[in-house]
Amino acid sequence: MSILHRTTVSACLALAGLLLAAQLQGQSNQDVQKKLDEMKKTYEKALQEMRAEYESRMQALEGQLEDLRSQVEETAESGAGPLEQAIQGVEREGLSSFGQTTVFDNRFNPAFGVIGDFVFAASNKNDGHDQYNRFFMRGAELTIAGEVDPFISYYATIHMDEDELELEEAYGDAHDLLPGNMSLKFGRMNVDYGKQATMHEHQLPYVDKPGVLQEYVGGAVRGTGVELHNWFPVGDDHLMRYTVGVFTRPDGDAHVIAGPIAGEEPFSPGPVFGERGPEDLAYTFRLTGLFETSETATLQVGISGLWAPELKTPLEDLIGPIAPAGAVIDLEKAVLGFDVEYLDVSPEDGSGWQAGGEAFLSMTSFPNDTGTSLERESALGFYSYGEYHFDKYWSVGGSVDWFQHAQDSSKDWFDAGAFVTWKMDEFNRLHLEVRWFDDDLLNEDWFVVMVQWTTIIGSHGHGIRW
Structure with missing residues (x-):
């Protein structure tokens, strides 16, 4: 569930709580307090889930950033980036597998x-x-x-x-x-x-x-x-x-x-x-x-x-x-x-x-x-x-x-x-x-x-x- 979705659900729960409190004016204070405690627990649970999802996404982004850093370092050492490696990995088309063109460029054309x-x-x-x-x-x-x-x-x-x-x-x-x-x-x-x-x-x-x-x-x-x-x-x-x-x-x-x-x-x-x-x-x-x-x-x-x-x-x-x-x-x-x-x-x-x-x-x-x-x-x-x-x-x-x-x-x-x-x-x-x-x-x-x-x-x- 997305952060926006979580926030919307929490707001709806809070609004429902206010409406319910207005309807229960005639009930006893003990019943009202009980309902409020239940709503509070539900809200805190939703907030914890939102925080856990946010932390999980941040960890995933940090992992992707670290992978990109590693690729940049490998490129500097080898002289070939991901696109270059992909081009080199594709079988060349032409007279044979050692032909004069590739599917990506014409650098082998005379x-x-x-x-x-x-x-x-x-x-x-x-x-x-x-x-x-x-x-x-x-x-x-x-x-x-x-x-x-x-x-x-x-x-x-x-x-x-x-x-x-x-x-x-x-x-x-x-x-x-x-x-x-x-x-x-x-x-x-x-x-x-x-x-x-x-x-x-x-x-x-x-x-x-x-x-x-x-x-x-x-x-x-x-x-x-x-x-x-x-x-x-x-x-x-x-x-x-x-x-x-x-x-x-x-x-x-x-x-x-x-x-x-x-x-x-x-x-x-x-x-x-x-x-x-x-x-x-x-x-x-x-x-x-x-x-x-x-x-x-x-x-x-x-x-x-x-x-x-x-x-x-x-x-x-x-x-x-x-x-x-x-x-x-x-x-x-x-x-x-x-x-x-x-x-x-x-x-x-x-x-x-x-x-x-x-x-x-x-x-x-x-x-x-x-x-x-x-x-x-x-x-x-x-x-x-x-x-x-x-x-x-x-x-x-x-x-x-x-x-x-x-x-x-x-x-x-x-x-x-x-x-x-x-x-x-x-x-x-x-x-x-x-x-x-x-x-x-x-x-x-x-x-x-x-x-x-x-x-x-x-x-x-x-x-x-x-």
Whole structure:
């Protein structure tokens, strides 16, 4: 019986008592007193029942409150609340019990994006008919990203230009499977090497990868293998990160408009027969730190290494048909890089500036003209850049690039350029760049003017590049 019901009954009993007392005026005082005593006992009994029910309800509420406190503490420890636990406990619907949807949300559905990269390039280069004074649909890039399950995500990038279709990246990322902040990437990917080698062309502050990256690693270091990542805090304001990787072969890949490998296809060796050992693989590492110097500024420094002890390559791919039939040569490749970047940009209005650069030491072996012996060459190179942001939309900048040719360090390359960028919105960027080139190997200098328009459709984003 509720408290309101109890109160109503008690009031009725009291009223009935008063009426009864009025009717009994003619009776004896003894009878009246007897009736009043009985009514008093009834009222006291009802009051005791009300008090007992109230205390029982308060105890039940206190018990429920204690259960809620326990659930909150368990949630803080496990990271999953009652709703999250319920969702995880429901069998997932889709292709199978490990399908791509749940009955509650669509977090396992993949996200798609398309990035268009359109360029016009003009130049005074003598042999630039196929490469300059023309329009380029440099690429339409399809990106796919999604969660396989709560522990592993998957990413794929498919690049399409006017002539071919290429699978650039397709890898899984076990981001919540290993202890601590460790993660494992597996598949085909841009190897974590240096500052700008991992970036796609539409992410760069200029049109092309720096020439030294083109010459020493082919623009981007791309490989099929595994890469272990880990990061950890240093104090309250700084972070450190390292990666180590093992790959089948370090392939270069860049869609270059102007530079030492402009218009060239990435080198792809022919088939090689025989046994593969650990010396035939490629090994990489990167160690980098991100240091907060103010509320808006960070300093990042890093070191990267690439080593391929024996890159088995058909000799005919290197010196042509004069090579003996079926001859294979082992080439060694090692590139060490040091990078630094300072960034000070306001998150409110986007104003500020950034500057950085990378220096490289390249050590390679290659066959002589007849293929009878190997020659070894060490070469140095660097690039540096700076950019000033007026706001979130407009910026200006410049860069310089110098290196010794990887197979002839007596000949060097130099280029310098300036650029203006207009980010019309988060989906469109218009870019104007002017560059001047001087190559000792060709004994030639020339300039290039480029206009680039990049557009983004759908989902697309990149994390902190450090």
